[in-house]
Amino acid sequence: MEDENFPYLFAPSFPLASLNSLSLLDQPMQNSRYALDIDLASSMVNGGENLVFPSLSTLSRNMKEEENVNKIKAKSGRKKKYIPPRVAFHTRSAEEILDDGYKWRKYGQKTVKDSIHPRSYYRCTQHTCNVKKQIQRLAKDTGIVVTTYEGIHNHPCEKLMETLIPLVKQLQFLSEFPNLPSF
């Protein structure tokens, strides 16, 4: 893959569940720079990996660039809070906790202005990894859950590895018998 950061940015199951209706929003949520509109209700209709993966790859690259630019600005410029790039997923779902393949630890919850529903704060449980996410319901449309990610995972997704490792082992095993009929 051309973007080395991409595989660690988002786990497969989360976007995969929503391939059918992923689209870029015109207006990003709050202070998140990028937003993706996802409809879980129409999930699993067909596989559209080619649709999603390139756009997430681009997002990852944009976030990295923006992070670098902002850090340089923060160093040389005046005292302003550094806001890291964020990505917001809009997901129509009754369930708030969407499985994105990573393990998270909740570290806070806040009632936010102009919304009945509280916002929850999560951190990636991997000690070396400081990726965070926020979860809240959209005030305007309660059916929509907004999941905002901040940072890029510096380790692979557990769930992804769980499924991949047996496959790789099997391939290694099969490769020891080059005369086997291929499929």
Add this chain to the structure above:
DNA sequence: CGGTTTTGACCAGCGC
């Protein structure tokens, strides 16, 4: 017992 959630306290920006 170890990890996670809950929840009020605390703190840092921002606008006035």
Add this chain to the structure above:
DNA sequence: GCGCTGGTCAAAACCG
């Protein structure tokens, strides 16, 4: 300054 708001800390509670 001062109050409001959003983000984080940390102690206690909770749970397998």
